[in-house]
Structures are given as C-alpha cells and as structure tokens.
Amino acid sequence: QENAELKEQLAQLRRESEEARAKLAELDLEVQQKTNRLAEVELRLKDSLAERAEEEERLSRRLRDSQETIASLKSQPQQIKYIIKTVEVESAKTKQALCESQSRNQYLQEQVGMQRQGVKGVEQQLQSSQKTAAQLRAQIMMYEAELERAHGQMLEEMQAMEEEKNRAIEEAFSRAQVEMKAVHENLAGVRTNLLTLQPALRTLTHDYNSLKRQVRDFPLLLQEALRGARAEISQAIEEVHSTNRELLRKYRRELQLRKKCHNELVRLKGNIRVFGRVRPITKEDGEGPEAANAVTFDADDDAILHLLHKGKQVSFELDKVFPPQASQEEVFQEVQALVTSCIDGYNVCIFAYGQTGAGKTYTMEVNLPRFASFFFLLLFSEVRGKAADWDYAISVSAAEIYNEALRDLLGKEPQEKLEIKLCPDGSGQLYVPGLTEFRVQSVEDINKVFEFGHINRATECTNLNEHSSRSHALLIVTVRGLDRSTGLR
Template identity: 90%
Template structure:
C-alpha cells in the first residue's frame, strides 16, 4: 500500500510556505511604508522645486525689469503707463503658472493614490490566489486520507476472510482426525475379538489384520496431512499477525494524519484571519498616510501662496533698484564691447614672450647637447687611455685561505708569502726553494669579492664602448676559481657583479642609446667545440673569421638568447 509520508511532507511544506508568504507580506508592508516615505520625500522635493520655480520667477522678473529698463534707455524716454501694463501682464502670467503648478501637484497626488490602490489590489488578489491554493492542497490531503482509510478497510476485510478460511480448515482437520481415530478404534476392537475366537477363524483374523494395516497406513497419511495443515495454520497465523500489525500501524498513521490535518486547518484559518487583519491595518495605514500627505501639501501650498504675495511686494520695492541695475548693465556692456580688442593685444604680447622664451630654451638645449657629446667623447678617450696604460692583458693572483689540506692548528703551513711593501709580488716555497712572481696585483686571503671586482670593473665600461673583453680564472682544482668568478647568492663573484654593472650602465644610457644584449655559451674541450645552450650538444661547430674583413672571430650556428636583465641570463644558464 502507498505510504502516507509524502502527503504529510507536502502538507508540512505547504505550511512552511504559508509562513514564508506571511514573512513576505510583512516585508512588502515595510516596502510600502518605505515607498510612502519616498513619496513624502518626493512631495517635499516638489515643494522645494516650487520654491525654486518661484525664485526663478523672481529672477525672470528681475530680468524682465532689466530688459524693460534697457528698452527704455534705447527708446530714449520713460513711460509709466507702459511699465505698469508690463508689470500687470507679468503678474498675470505668474498667477497662471502658479495655478498650473497646483494642478500638477493635484495630478501627482491622484496618480500616487491610484498607484497605491492598484498595488494593494494586486497584493490582495495574490493573497486570495495563495489561499485558494492552500485550500486545494488541504482537499488533496483529505482525499489521500480517504484513500488510505479505504485501503485499511480492504485489508481488514481480507484479514476477516483469511480468519474464516483458517477456521474452516481447522474444523475440517478436527473432523478428519475424529474419523480416523474412530476407524482405528473399530479396527483394534475387531482384531481383539477375532483373536479370542477359535483356530478355524484364523483366515478371518489375517484378513482383518490386512485391513488393519491399511487403516494404519491411512492413519499415517492422515497424520502427515495433519502436520501439513498445522504448518499452514502456523503460516496463516504469522500472516494474520503481520496484517494485524500493519492494520495497527495504518490506523495509527491515519489518526496522526487526522490530527495533523486538523492542526493545519486551524493554522490555516488563523493565518487567514491574521492576513485579513494585516491587510486591513495596511489599508488603514495607507489612508492615514494619504491624509497626512494631503494635509502637509495643503500647508505647503498655503506657504507658497504667502511666498507669492511676498514676491509681489518685493517686486514693487525692487523697482527703484532696476534703474541702477540698468545703468550698471549698460556700463558692463560697453566694457564687454571693448574687451576683445584688449584680449587680442594681450594675446599678441604673450605669444611674442612665449616665442622668445622657447627660442632661448632651444638655444640652451643645443649648447648643452654639444657639451654633453664633447664630454662623452672625452670620457671615452680617457677611459680607454686608462685601460691602455694598465695594459691590455692583466694578470692578477688571488691566494685562498688555508684549508684542511694545508694542515690544522699551529701545524698549518701556507706555501705562499707576500711582500708587505709591494702588493704585486708573490713568494712561493717549492721543493725547499723560494720562487718569486711579479704580477699586476696580488689579493691576500682576506680580500673581499668587492675588492677583486673593483680591479676589473673598468673592463665592463670598455665592453659598452665596443671593445672585446675577456675575464677568466685559471688554477688547479680547489684553488677557488668558481668562488672568484661565480661566488654565492649572498656574496656574488665577478660574473654576477659585472652583469649587474653592465645592465645598470645600459639603463642609465637608455635615453640616448639603444642596446641589444645576447648570450651564448661555448666549450672547447679536447679540441672539440660544443654549444652548451643548443638542443644538440654533440653537434660539431667551427671557429671562423667574420666575412666583413674586421678580423673578428665567430662561430656559425652558435645558439644565442636575447636578454633584458641579470635574471634572464641566470635563467638561460640554468
């Protein structure tokens, strides 16, 4: 049978939806109150606008008065009658405009009331439709309950039929047992009586025994059937018990449904009454708000009329000032007529001064550019002369600190000694003999990476000026070549410092020069040239002379990458 839970859930959902509808109506009431406040604000704004229009009318009156004064001055005379007629006509026009504004205000109130009535009618229609929908859902729930009761009745009838069939089966089994028991007793009595008779009736006894065996067989069959019937009775009792449990559950569910439907109907009636009360309260609130707005509008209209009367009074008092304003206006008009000539003269003088200043600036810029180029050539010449004086090929020596290979503690011995008076001499102890070497400069173990770089820093500038530069480190394994050239992230070596200086110089000259920097890395090992940045490191490459006759060497097919910063070079290397 169909379970009643979906119906209950549907009714519960309907009640929840009804509560949501109630909340929505309350929100709409608040929205209507906000709209009413907005309408009041609009009416206040309209009143302010009317006041502004009154001020505009005052300004128009002043302008008209000025125009009248101007016409009088142009006509060369004064006419009191004509002036009075013009003021009367203007006063009548102001009255007509005031009446038009009052008509617009009344039309605005009428439209506002009509809009509110239309909105409430739509809301009432929506509430009525929602109420009808809830009633239809309640009718559907009652129909479901009736179907459930009909199903319970059908199950009850089926249970009664099963009980009746069970009683008939039990009665039939009892009759069969009684009949078999009676036949068994009769057979036993017959056997006993026949055994008591003489020997000549043995044949009859055997016949009776044969019949008794048949009766026993029939009895066994009856007992088997009886056992089968008992099993059927047990099964029917189990089915009967289950159906009774289902019947009790269905009756309990039906009772719960009836209680819930009654509760829902009560809640529905209460919500309907509350909704009607709220609608009535909303209607009363709307009427009260309309009355208050109308009263305020009347008060404001009265104030507007009073302001209009004040304007008329002020108009009469402002007439003496009109003549003074007319005189000032004519004076300003003459000044405005003479202003273009004065403006043209001023612009002509300003253009001449600006042109002279621009010419002076251009002359100064040309002189500065000439001096800058001369100083640039002089700096380049001096720098290259300094490099030439130092020598195109310079050899430095850097002594590493003592390591574990040199010994530990007091037993540590350094094979290299320095000359305290000459930083270009190095003494080496080799096979018991002291050998001296003279270099361009010798860096002791305590020399920093910055000190080493300062000696080769000028070569970076020569590179920017167009000279080929080569800096390399030579020495046995563990001598410190990698540390000197590469260094660490916290204390970089010559490579990183030279690249940073190179890009810094390029950025400082970017306003006057365009530079393009590319990177390629090649290795010569065992007479073989390899491209370390290429996709095929085993590809054979050759060193050739440039075909332009410059005598420079180049490697055809060597991979090159364009770079813009030190980070780009580090990415290419890694």
C-alpha cells in the first residue's frame, strides 16, 4: 500500500513537472508570437517611411520642376517684349509673325497661370504631405515607444518565468529526490515482503489449482448428489404419505373408539340423569326452630335424600345430591362430559326444574361464576384443541316459553309467537322457523347475547317473579363441525 502511495505521488510530481514544462512552452510560444508581431510592425513602419520618403522626393522633384518652369516662363516674356520692341522697327512682313507671337505669348501666359495654380495645388499637397509625414513620424515614435515598453515588459516576464521555471524545476527535483528515496526504501521492503510471500503464493497456487479441479468436477458431483437427494426425498415423501395414511386410519379408528367409549360411559351413567341440589335456609324461611331444614342427607351414600313429611321420613334416590355448601364447580364436574358429547354431534340438554324460590335462576344465571360459563369455557377450549383438523361454527339463540307460547328473545319483535315444527330432512328432530341466531367466537359473545335476551324477557312483565314462575327461558347453542381430512360433518 505504501509503495502504491509513493508511486502515485511520483506520478503526481511528474504530472506537475509536465504541466510546468507545457506552461513554459506556451510562454515561449507567446513571446515568439509577440516578437514576430513586433518585427512585422517594424517592417510595415519601414515600408511606410520608405513610401513617404519616395513621395516627398517625388513631390520635391515636381516642386523643383515647377519652380524651374515658372522661372523659365518669367524670363521668356521679357525676351518676347524685347523682340516685340525690336520687331516694331522692322518691316511689315514681320507683322504677321508678330501677331502670331502675341497669340503664343497670350497662350504661354495662360499656361503660366495654369502652372501657377498647379504649383499652388502642389504646394498645398506638399504641406498636407508634410503634415501627414509629421503625424506618421509621431505615430512611429509612439509605436517605437510602445514596442520598447512591450519589449521591456516581455523581457521582464521572460526573466520572471525563467526564474519561476527554474525554481519549480528545482522544487520538483528536490521533492522527486526525496520521494524517490522513499520509494526505493519501500521497494526494498516490498522485495523483502515478496520473498516472504513466495511460499504462501505457491501454496495459494496449489490450492487454486485444486479448487479449479473441484469446480470442474462439481457439476457431475452436483448432478449425482441431486439424483441421490431426489431419490431420498421421493422415498421419504412416499414413506410420509404411507405413514400419514396409516396415522389417519388409526386416528379415525381411535376417534370412533373414543366416541364409542364416551357414549358407553354416558349410557352407563344414564342418558337421563337427575341431580338434586339443596339450597341453604334463607330469611324468607323464617327464624328459630321452625326454620329447621326439612331435608337430611345420608352420610354413606351421596345419592340418597331424606325428606321429613307429616312427621314421617321419606327417602328419595337420585343420581347425586348436592348439599347447600356445594360449589358451582362441583355441580359442573358431574355434567362436563356432555360437552364432549355435544362436540361429537349428539344433542345435549341441561335444564333446572323446581318450584318457585328453589334456586333455579340462582344456579343457572345469577350465581357467579354462572354454571353455563363453565360449559362454554370448556366448549371453546375443546374447539380450539381440534382447530388443526376441524372447522367449527358456534351460534346462539334465546327463546322463552310462556303460557304455552314460544317467543324469540333476540328478534326484532319479541311478542311475535313462533311455532315448533319437525325438520323436513326426515331426521325427526324439531326446529323453530324464523328463530334468530347469532354467530359467537368467545364466552364474552355468549354472555352479551344472554344479557340482551334477559333484558327483552324482563321488560315484558312488571312482576318479574310472577312472570318467571310461569315461563321457561331457553338458551340454544348450535355447534356445527367439519372434518377437513374426511369431509365429515
């Protein structure tokens, strides 16, 4: 890594040196261009001066010629006059020549006037040329001064650039020397490292060749492994399928055996079982010796109940007798097997019967926890336990039988009388057309439905005790199940 950094720094110094050289070449080219332009300007100035000199010389010659012509013309008329004077004394033959001479003289005078005007124009042109020459000389002097200043400035810039170039070259050279020294040192370290890395490189090369051979052979190995894995997976799937079929067969057999054993147990206990529950003495029963309990229990048999009637003791034998101190849990333990029968698809009925004040409502509805709550808790627990194999739907209805009339306590019109009919499927079971059902998911949902039905029942009569003594409240729970593996309902 240090070697790479040194190489990069050396390359950077080389690039800076190349940039300095390129900049110096550009400056040399600029100086050369300025020198060429200065030479061109000097050449043009020299050409202009030569042309002006030639023009002045030409004008001077014309001026001298004009002056000579004027001088000659000035001298000629005197001769002509003299000739005229001399001709006047000569003979008449010369009169004609005299006239011709006079005409010529007149022409010459006109020519002299024209020459004088031309001389004036030439003099004006000469003056203009002299002014132009003076302006050109001033411009030439200004250009020479500008060229001198530019030349001096270029010399100064060239000197400064030369100094800067020399300084940059020296700095770059010194830095390059230092960096080259560091590079040489790093190269020495790199050579040492290379010498130590050669064995590792040989080992890596050998490993690489081995891996290369393995990669080349990998597709064949992979295909063989995949074929073996597919065969194993197919065999395992077939074994799992056969095991599942065997387990399903055993499960169905065990399910039927369990239902058979459970139904046999219920049958042995009695399909119709009667329990007696004795309530404790209350204030309404009076106080003192007259309030003694007329019911006694058999200490050796909890199914015997003794009743004192008209001074005689009468005994009754039931399936079980619960004393006043018995709890709701103890009562429920005797009927909790009916929950399993319900889930197995059998009709189950639990009802409380007795005279007014015997404690029916206290047992089924008022006493907390309610007797029905135990039943529903166990029902939902059993349903959740079978959720992996069965789909259950639980619905609840509430009705009341009063004066031999059936009313829907959950309907919109509780006063409407309903009829009890036989199911049209030929099963012989009874059903109530139009009876309202609510789908429930928990015990809380059942309690809400129960409370709603209880409210509709209580608001129908001002004397609740009198009404309840003549009416019978029914809470109907319907459990529908579907076995996903067999499709059995």
